[in-house]
Amino acid sequence: MTNHDRDPAGNASTPAGDTDIVLEARGVTKHFPVRRTVGDLVGRRRRTVHAVDDVSLRLRRGSVTALVGESGSGKSTVARLLSQLYPLTEGEIRLGGTPVKAGRGRSFRAYVKQVQLIFQDPFASLNPVHTVRYHLTRSLKIHGKQATEAEACELLERVQLLPPLQYLDKFPHELSGGQRQRVAIARALGADPKVLLADEPVSMLDVSIRLGVLNLLRDLKERLHLAILYITHDIASARYFADTTLVMYAGRIVEGGDSETVTQQPAHPYTQLLIASAPDPDRVADEEDQEETGSGEPPSLISPPGGCRFHPRCPKAMERCRTELPPRFELDGGQWAACWLYEDRPVSTVVPGAPAKGDGAADTTGDGPAPSTTEVAAK
Ligand code: SF4
Numbered sequence: 001m002t003n004h005d006r007d008p009a010g011n012a013s014t015p016a017g018d019t020d021i022v023l024e025a026r027g028v029t030k031h032f033p034v035r036r037t038v039g040d041l042v043g044r045r046r047r048t049v050h051a052v053d054d055v056s057l058r059l060r061r062g063s064v065t066a067l068v069g070e071s072g073s074g075k076s077t078v079a080r081l082l083s084q085l086y087p088l089t090e091g092e093i094r095l096g097g098t099p100v101k102a103g104r105g106r107s108f109r110a111y112v113k114q115v116q117l118i119f120q121d122p123f124a125s126l127n128p129v130h131t132v133r134y135h136l137t138r139s140l141k142i143h144g145k146q147a148t149e150a151e152a153c154e155l156l157e158r159v160q161l162l163p164p165l166q167y168l169d170k171f172p173h174e175l176s177g178g179q180r181q182r183v184a185i186a187r188a189l190g191a192d193p194k195v196l197l198a199d200e201p202v203s204m205l206d207v208s209i210r211l212g213v214l215n216l217l218r219d220l221k222e223r224l225h226l227a228i229l230y231i232t233h234d235i236a237s238a239r240y241f242a243d244t245t246l247v248m249y250a251g252r253i254v255e256g257g258d259s260e261t262v263t264q265q266p267a268h269p270y271t272q273l274l275i276a277s278a279p280d281p282d283r284v285a286d287e288e289d290q291e292e293t294g295s296g297e298p299p300s301l302i303s304p305p306g307g308c309r310f311h312p313r314c315p316k317a318m319e320r321c322r323t324e325l326p327p328r329f330e331l332d333g334g335q336w337a338a339c340w341l342y343e344d345r346p347v348s349t350v351v352p353g354a355p356a357k358g359d360g361a362a363d364t365t366g367d368g369p370a371p372s373t374t375e376v377a378a379k
Contacts, residue, residue: 021097022227023059023082023115023195028052028091030077034302050301051077053251054091059195059227064218066230066242066259068274072298074251075231076120079199082229083117084108096194113143116188120200122180126172132156132183133168139190155186159216178209182216189220195227196220203232214241235271236278239263247271250299250309257335267337269314308339316341 030052052074059065067075080086082093084102092099095114102111119125126135136155137147145151149168156164159182172180181201188196198217202210218241221228230242238245238259245262247255247270255268266272296313299305305312311321321340329342 020060020062021058022061022095024094024097025055025057025078025082026092026094028055028078028081028093029089030074030081030086031089047302050251050304052081055248055253057229057246057253057256059229061194061227062221062225063244064221064228064230064242066232066235066238066245067248067253068232068235068238068245069248070233070274070298072301073248074301075248076199078248079117079197079229079231082195083115083197084111085117109142113191114193115195115197116191116193117197118181118184118188118199118201121204122177122184123172123204125184126180126187128172131169131171132175135183135187136168136190139187143191145190145192155189156183158189158220159183159186161186176209177205178213181205181213185213185216185220189224193226195229197229197231199231200233201230202237203234210237217241234278235263235274247274250304251301252309252338254310254339255335255337257331257333261333261335265335267331267335267342268310268339269316269341270310271337273313 031048031050034047034049055074055078057065057067057078067078069075077086081088084093084100094100095111100111102108133149133152136152140147140151140155152168153164156162156167161167161179161182167175167179167183172183175183185196185201196217201217202213205213214237217228217230220226230238232238235245235247242259245257245259246253247262247266247268249270255262255266255271262271263275266275299309299312305322307323308314308317308321308326311317314321318340324340326338326340326343328336328338329344330336331342
């Protein structure tokens with residue numbers, strides 16, 4: 001993406017004629033007021049949680065975008081904002097290039113018909129007193145489809161619960177976690193959506209069945225040309241599953257690019273920390289690596305640190321990092337990072353977790369990685 005793709009505020013703007021962009025967030029911000037306490041009542045200013053600040057991203061047809069970060073980074077809030085479950089504090093959401101504000105009633109139903117959210121917990125997302133048949137036919141009915149047994153069976157076939165008649169009259173407690181999540185996905189497909197927002201869809205499943213559900217989502221992306229947002233704390237799975245990866249820290253997106261580049265050549269010190277923390281049998285991290293990648297806890301979002309929010313944990317922090325918010329700097333192959341290390345210096349040879357040259361900036365020599373075939377979805 002080039003600079004002319006940005007609006008005057010620096011947010012991503014839709015390139016003319018790019019019809020692959022299905023859902024887009026522009027400068028989306030969400031602040032939650034903190035419940036008043038006695039202290040607030042005697043004159044202290046009302047406090048807010050800065051859950052999401054100035055998030056811009058694009059979801060494209062037939063493509064998976066991973067949004068990766070620790071617990072509390074704001075990634076699930078982004079999913080709820082994109083699904084219009086929460087009103088925005090600032091910013092704009094566009095569906096098919098048109099700004100939308102779903103509200104309630106008919107307009108909300110019209111929106112969720114195209115944008116479906118899959119929750120993390122398949123145990124809680126299905127009503128235990130209803131059968132699979134009820135859940136699927138209800139979804140079909142709500143979205144104006146024929147709610148027949150044949151249609152319900154077709155949904156089960158799409159999520160590879162075969163033979164479908166064997167599952168149709170089961171209650172959620174008679175299914176495994178993986179089967180329940182497949183039913184939740186089938187129910188979402190009942191709307192015939194263009195976008196699936198999958199909020200940690202496999203994190204509550206046994207490790208042995210996670211891959212099957214991710215493979216199912218990938219298959220649906222390819223067969224139905226769905227745009228999928230895959231929210232996860234597991235950056236290793238983003239490399240496997242997503243075309244594009246965005247990394248979120250303390251309410252802001254700090255790095256983006258095609259998944260292979262972001263996971264193999266992370267530029268932002270926080271992404272390097274995530275990679276170093278992810279289990280990898282091929283890598284044995286020593287103490288020096290850990291010092292280079294930083295440690296500590298995410299900050300409070302009630303009073304987030306000034307400047308770069310990662311600076312209290314960043315081993316490469318400079319003086320300006322404490323006061324100046326870094327903008328996004330374009331790197332090679334569509335990768336970008338919001339980090340002062342890359343000011344005016346595109347990188348070509350960033351090694352995961354490795355110390356950079358000089359004051360911490362990566363080497364700018366060489367041709368760098370070949371441009372990705374996957375355009376960065378979020379700028
Ligand atoms: Fe570290 Fe500064 Fe970059 Fe933030 S801007 S990640 S504190 S070097």
